[in-house]
Amino acid sequence: MSDRVLAYGGGWLDRAGALRADPEWVSARLTDPTAVVLPLWRDRCLVSAAQAPVRLTGADAAGALAAADETVLLGLEDGTPVFAVDLSERAEADAVALTGAAGTADVRALVSRLRPAEAAVQAYARGLLHWHRQQRYCGSCGAATRPRDGGHVRACAAPRCGRLIFPRIEPAVIVLVEAPGSPDRCLLARHAGAPEGAYSTLAGFVEVGESLEDAVRREMAEEAGVSVAGLAYQGSQAWPFPAGLMVGFRATAATEEVRVDGVELLEARWFTRDELRERVAAGRPLGRVDSIDHQLLGDWLAAAD
Numbered sequence: 001m002s003d004r005v006l007a008y009g010g011g012w013l014d015r016a017g018a019l020r021a022d023p024e025w026v027s028a029r030l031t032d033p034t035a036v037v038l039p040l041w042r043d044r045c046l047v048s049a050a051q052a053p054v055r056l057t058g059a060d061a062a063g064a065l066a067a068a069d070e071t072v073l074l075g076l077e078d079g080t081p082v083f084a085v086d087l088s089e090r091a092e093a094d095a096v097a098l099t100g101a102a103g104t105a106d107v108r109a110l111v112s113r114l115r116p117a118e119a120a121v122q123a124y125a126r127g128l129l130h131w132h133r134q135q136r137y138c139g140s141c142g143a144a145t146r147p148r149d150g151g152h153v154r155a156c157a158a159p160r161c162g163r164l165i166f167p168r169i170e171p172a173v174i175v176l177v178e179a180p181g182s183p184d185r186c187l188l189a190r191h192a193g194a195p196e197g198a199y200s201t202l203a204g205f206v207e208v209g210e211s212l213e214d215a216v217r218r219e220m221a222e223e224a225g226v227s228v229a230g231l232a233y234q235g236s237q238a239w240p241f242p243a244g245l246m247v248g249f250r251a252t253a254a255t256e257e258v259r260v261d262g263v264e265l266l267e268a269r270w271f272t273r274d275e276l277r278e279r280v281a282a283g284r285p286l287g288r289v290d291s292i293d294h295q296l297l298g299d300w301l302a303a304a305d
């Protein structure tokens, strides 16, 4: 799976990492008449009546830049600067009117109809602007922070402090656990809050001082009482909702005994490929179609027994 691009990833823009550190270069991009501006309002993109994310150019782009609470340079698309602007401090209706949009939408609700690049760039904009809204004050001294480097760093404005704050990514592991022995089976669980009969793979956040592998072993033991070995990396997925990075693994359980924690997991059980195929045939999808969970299960199902 490692070579496949999952939804919200793909590296579609040149992020201009070295250039964006130069404020004059960024200023020149802001006045570039070809610049594209993507407006967002509180984690939602502005959309047309046809539910297409709004891309502003020319005078409309300049107007949105002038009105923005926060502006970030996402990168260059074939040399054209692409910015995202945050309009969250306005009422939703004002943001809609300002951008000539018809409404707002969550990119995750639109993903099936967007081109992969469009979904990825919208998710990137959402995650980066969300981070800015959460980092307005310095965690060390409490002074205000200011964006720099095209919005990829914030710096504490207090001269004695000046701490630099970088966007934070929160990694989580997501694991397809296989049973020992035959027949082939995988472990799926019903998570707290999930409806009856809705099963998915096991997942959890990486904690401080842990490798990804440590997190896999701990989470599987804590949540399902399963000891795992034979970890194999499967791929990763950007999940900036608001700051996730999903890292997919396969692992094999030492025993078939399962003991859920009753808090995060309500129920966990082993499924054969036939059982999963029957569920799919009965109209029960394997997780969210845009998620690595779906991909892990799809790959496992595609293998021969």
Ligand SMILES: [Zn+2]
Binding pocket: 138, 139, 140, 141, 142, 143, 156, 157, 158, 161, 162, 163
């Ligand atoms: Zn400070």
